[in-house]
Amino acid sequence: MPVYSEKVMEHFMNPRNVGEIEDADGIGEEGNPVCGDLMTFYIKVKDNRLSDIKFKTFGCGAAIAVSSMVSEMAMGKTLEEARKITPALVAKELEGLPKNKYHCSNLGAQALNKAIDDYLRKQGVKVKTKRRRKDEQE
Numbered sequence: 001m002p003v004y005s006e007k008v009m010e011h012f013m014n015p016r017n018v019g020e021i022e023d024a025d026g027i028g029e030e031g032n033p034v035c036g037d038l039m040t041f042y043i044k045v046k047d048n049r050l051s052d053i054k055f056k057t058f059g060c061g062a063a064i065a066v067s068s069m070v071s072e073m074a075m076g077k078t079l080e081e082a083r084k085i086t087p088a089l090v091a092k093e094l095e096g097l098p099k100n101k102y103h104c105s106n107l108g109a110q111a112l113n114k115a116i117d118d119y120l121r122k123q124g125v126k127v128k129t130k131r132r133r134k135d136e137q138e
Contacts, residue, residue, distance in 0.1 A: 004061065005095035011065035016072050019054040025122065028114025030107045037063040039107050041071070041115040050074050050082055055111075062101035063108075069093050070108035079116055085109055 004012070021042035031038040037059030044052035053075055057067040069090055074082040087105035091097045097105060117127045 003098065004065075007069075007093070007095045008062065008065045008097065011068040011094065012061040015064050015068035017054050017068065017075070018056070020056060021052060021054050024054075024115075026115040026117070026119030028111045028116070028118055030111035030114060032103060032107060035060070035103070037104060037107055039063065039067050039111040041067075041111045043074075043112075043115045043119060045079065045119055048078050050077055050079070053112075059104070060101070062097055062104040065094060066090055066097075066104045066108040067111075070112050074112055079120075082116060083113060085112060 019042075020040075021044055023044075024042035025045045026043045027040065028043075029038070029040045037057070039055060039057045039059070042054045042056075043050055053071045055067040055071055057064050070085060073085050073090070073093060077085075087102070087109050090105040090108055091102060094105075120127050
C-alpha cells in the first residue's frame with residue numbers, strides 16, 4: 001500500500017471545492033484509462049480571475065487529494081497564473097506523492113487547463129491544442 005503524506009490524507013479525507021457549477025464558464029475533463037481515474041473541473045471566471053472552481057473526481061485517494069489541491073491552488077488566480085500550476089507544483093504542495101500515483105498530479109493540472117481552454121474558446125479566443133496530428137494542423 002502506498003504511503004501518503006499527511007497533507008495528501010487531509011485533502012483526501014476533507015476535499016475542498018467538491019461539486020459541480022451548473023452554469024460553469026469552462027469545463028475540463030481528464031482521465032486515465034489505465035487506472036480509471038476521471039477528473040472534471042468546473043470554473044467561473046470574473047475579471048480574468050478564477051472566482052469559483054469545483055471538481056468531481058472518480059478515482060483513488062491520490063486523485064481526490066490532487067483535485068482538491070489543484071482547486072485550492074487555482075482559486076482566485078488569474079487565468080495565466082492558474083496555467084502555471086504544474087504536476088510538479090501540485091505534488092510539492094501535497095508534500096509528495098508515491099511514484100505510482102504521480103500521474104494523478106498530471107490529470108489535475110490537465111483538467112484545469114482544459115477548463116480554462118473551454119472558457120477561452122467560449123470567449124472566441126483561438127486556443128492551441130498541444131498535441132495535434134499532422135492531418136489536423138491548419
